[in-house]
Amino acid sequence: MTGKSVAIVGGGISGLKAAHVLLESGVFAKEDIIILEAQNRLGGRIKTDRESSKLGVPYDLGAAWFHDALTNSVLYDSIENGTFVPSKDGYFDDKDIAIYAKEHDGPLDTNNWKLARVLEDMEKFMELYYMEGLDVKDMSLDDFAKVYVDKYKVFLTPEQLQYCSRLLRYFELWFGIPSYEISAKYAPMDHQGRNLYDKKGHGFAVDHIVSQIDCEIRKETQVTRIQRDAKGARRHRLELSDGSSIDTDYVVVTVPLSILKLKEGPQSITWEPPLPKPVTEALDKISMGALGKVVLEFDIIWWDKTQDRFNIVPDEVSSHGQVPQSWEYPIFIINYARVFPGTASLVILTQSPVTEYLESHPAQAWQYLKPMLSKLNISSFSVPDPINTIVTDWTKNPFARGAYSAIRTGECPDDVIIQLSGEHDGVGLGAGSTIRFAGEYTIADGGGCIHGAYDSGKRAAEWIVEHAK
Numbered sequence: 001m002t003g004k005s006v007a008i009v010g011g012g013i014s015g016l017k018a019a020h021v022l023l024e025s026g027v028f029a030k031e032d033i034i035i036l037e038a039q040n041r042l043g044g045r046i047k048t049d050r051e052s053s054k055l056g057v058p059y060d061l062g063a064a065w066f067h068d069a070l071t072n073s074v075l076y077d078s079i080e081n082g083t084f085v086p087s088k089d090g091y092f093d094d095k096d097i098a099i100y101a102k103e104h105d106g107p108l109d110t111n112n113w114k115l116a117r118v119l120e121d122m123e124k125f126m127e128l129y130y131m132e133g134l135d136v137k138d139m140s141l142d143d144f145a146k147v148y149v150d151k152y153k154v155f156l157t158p159e160q161l162q163y164c165s166r167l168l169r170y171f172e173l174w175f176g177i178p179s180y181e182i183s184a185k186y187a188p189m190d191h192q193g194r195n196l197y198d199k200k201g202h203g204f205a206v207d208h209i210v211s212q213i214d215c216e217i218r219k220e221t222q223v224t225r226i227q228r229d230a231k232g233a234r235r236h237r238l239e240l241s242d243g244s245s246i247d248t249d250y251v252v253v254t255v256p257l258s259i260l261k262l263k264e265g266p267q268s269i270t271w272e273p274p275l276p277k278p279v280t281e282a283l284d285k286i287s288m289g290a291l292g293k294v295v296l297e298f299d300i301i302w303w304d305k306t307q308d309r310f311n312i313v314p315d316e317v318s319s320h321g322q323v324p325q326s327w328e329y330p331i332f333i334i335n336y337a338r339v340f341p342g343t344a345s346l347v348i349l350t351q352s353p354v355t356e357y358l359e360s361h362p363a364q365a366w367q368y369l370k371p372m373l374s375k376l377n378i379s380s381f382s383v384p385d386p387i388n389t390i391v392t393d394w395t396k397n398p399f400a401r402g403a404y405s406a407i408r409t410g411e412c413p414d415d416v417i418i419q420l421s422g423e424h425d426g427v428g429l430g431a432g433s434t435i436r437f438a439g440e441y442t443i444a445d446g447g448g449c450i451h452g453a454y455d456s457g458k459r460a461a462e463w464i465v466e467h468a469k
């Protein structure tokens with residue numbers, strides 16, 4: 001034991017994993033490690049709701065898929081420790097998506113229009129277009145759709161031409177922001193395998209790590225100030241919301257970037273001395289998306305229970321007024337009748353500004369969604385009202401302030417990773433700094449996802465273990 005201490009700021013998956021690695025190392029005693037979490041619960045943006053369903057199923061209100069299933073560390077560690085059995089606990093919900101539009105009855109692709117393939121081509125073209133050079137100008141996804149159509153219209157059937165740009169808006173449900181804001185340069189995703197839907201609820205992974213760590217965990221304790229090299233009893237001093245302070249040798253900062261970039265306000269963290277300018281400038285070049293979810297439970301299944309998911313494309317023209325209107329934005333729907341056969345439930349993903357609107361007015365969710373969802377009706381009766389509605393609150397949560405990092409046109413995610421990864425000399429707080437950063441977009445592989453957050457927590461802790469030895 002070194003007698004050195006570590007304070008971990010934030011009890012999401014990255015902070016919990018950091019504590020786990022530190023404790024496992026044998027280099028730190030449990031008394032030397034403390035987790036400080038601002039909210040009254042652990043897990044951060046992993047939040048499994050096991051209470052609200054009237055049909056007895058869990059809902060992940062935050063992360064739900066194991067993305068990059070070929071390389072996902074959380075998935076593989078969970079399989080290895082026996083907490084996740086893919087054949088029982090997971091479902092690959094990646095049957096070709098059924099696409100609907102207002103002006104068309106039934107799924108669009110029944111006529112062999114091959115729209116899913118065109119969407120794949122558009123994504124590939126985006127990747128190739130920006131591979132031409134680092135200085136190729138960024139543009140919004142909407143503008144990019146025009147470039148694609150201009151160049152490839154010779155390949156496209158009239159139906160494909162009609163739906164191209166509306167289809168591309170499907171990306172809104174990845175990033176949680178509207179297509180007119182999405183950076184085309186950073187939109188293509190380098191998937192490392194399929195997406196495995198977690199039927200068990202991702203909360204299991206949080207519960208498992210928590211069961212493995214027996215250090216002090218202080219909930220409802222917000223870190224308000226970080227004094228670097230404070231010359232206190234130990235190297236750094238953290239001031240807390242209850243007015244007390246903690247002196248510590250090492251700090252792992254895992255708060256969402258939406259908190260780290262705050263310059264003022266009750267959730268901001270004051271740094272003394274301030275964070276170096278390149279760090280704050282890098283934080284200004286990345287922003288938070290607002291992916292939201294609405295869960296609707298019904299008495300009966302009135303949609304096609306054989307489809308994994310549905311995509312409802314928006315109208316061609318949107319007014320983008322103050323209050324979002326049905327049909328202005330696409331929606332993406334997870335069919336729970338497939339995830340849990342026989343379950344009459346749909347989980348609908350939304351993007352900014354719809355998420356902000358519905359999270360502020362949850363009672364309006366059905367009114368907003370019903371016109372679009374009615375396109376899925378294959379029953380002989382009219383669409384029934386839901387018996388239960390659950391709406392997320394990520395944009396209302398002051399310690400999340402959205403869902404996860406998203407890149408808007410003109411922004412750049414690379415700098416923040418370089419500044420916060422702790423891997424580069426003379427950058428950020430320096431490769432040798434005893435303050436380490438972790439969390440969903442402080443790492444390139446798995447950025448934005450739970451496995452990226454988890455790996456970054458591990459990276460920070462492993463560095464501290466080596467340094468403290």
Ligand SMILES: Cc1cc2nc3c(=O)[nH]c(=O)nc-3n(C[C@H](O)[C@H](O)[C@H](O)COP(=O)(O)OP(=O)(O)OC[C@H]3O[C@@H](n4cnc5c(N)ncnc54)[C@H](O)[C@@H]3O)c2cc1C
Pocket residue numbers: 009010011012013014015036037038039042043044045046061062063064065066067221222223224254255256259267269291292293392394399400402403404438439440441448449450451453
């Ligand atoms: C709606 C939604 C859907 C998602 N879907 C997926 C998905 O399907 N698959 C996937 O891989 N990922 C998904 N994600 C992303 C994933 O949830 C996150 O990348 C991951 O959980 C982030 O973990 P983290 O530890 O970096 O941050 P967090 O989980 O946010 O943890 C940070 C913690 O810091 C705390 N905190 C903040 N400020 C302070 C302070 N001053 N002092 C002390 N504590 C503080 C917060 O309360 C929080 O608990 C989704 C997220 C959302 C919201």
